[in-house]
Amino acid sequence: MDQRLTFESEGIELPAKTSSPKIKPTLVLCHGYPGTNFNEETASALADLGFGIILFRYRGVLTNSGRHSLRGNERDIRSAVNAAESRGWQRHGLGLLGYSFGGFHAIRVAASDPKRVNFLVLMAPAANIGGLKAHLDSITPNGFRDFIFSGNDMLVGNPRDWLMEAKGFTNDEQPTNLAKGLRIPLLILHGGRDEVVPLGLSKLLEGAWGGPRKLVVLDTDHDFKGMGTRVATEVSAFVREQGIH
Secondary structure: OOEEEEEEEOOEEEEEEEEOOOOOOEEEEEOOOOOOOOOHHHHHHHHHOOOEEEEEOOOOEOOOOOOOOHHHHHHHHHHHHHHHHHOOOOOOOEEEEEEOHHHHHHHHHHHHOOOOOOEEEEEOOOOOHHHHHHHHHHHOOOHHHHHHHOOOOOEOOOHHHHHHHHHOOOHHHOHHHHHHHOOOOEEEEEEOOOOOOOHHHHHHHHHHOOOOEEEEEEOOOOOOOOOHHHHHHHHHHHHHHOOOO
8 A cells, every 4th residue: 555645535635555446346544433443453454355445644733633523533534435435446345444444434334324335344333432431431431531531642632522523322323323325335344252342233233224235253351452454354355245346
């Protein structure tokens, strides 16, 4: 992945690492919160298999300008999709790969524009904020709040604002409730040793999904460290099974 591009999202310039597609579909990678796991290992493995890749960080993360927010992240993902389409990279299919909170975003973006997003790949998706909060708070008091404040050094913005925004999503806006209205193919990869996002959320999402879906439980924790090749292999097999090209 030695190509670079910069695309614009609401006047904010966002740099991206890219790889052009070689017969395979293109994936826009949507990272989790706050962005320490950037999915570079997975992106590189997918590029080696011929997938098109757009790998970027949201506004207000590290050196990116702008103010970080959940809804801002989703606007940035839509802008990345625009960037892929402007280069004709959707010709073999276009999907979103969402990791952790990036899975939350990926589902919501696909639900808002299902004609442009052909399929989803989700890694340990935070598919319901209430469910994630309940899980983290059951492990330690204020666990969800502590999780949000852990991103303070990486993000431009006040974690309290992010926390309030997260709590402001209604039940109807949660991916687990949007799932029944989506018909595009879905691949969920979840670590059997994940202690951050419970596997139960992925099972709930799979059960609610309105289209073709597959849940694969891998022998890993939430970070998926060292799993890039395995993830890429699962994705490649899934798009072949679904006839996405």
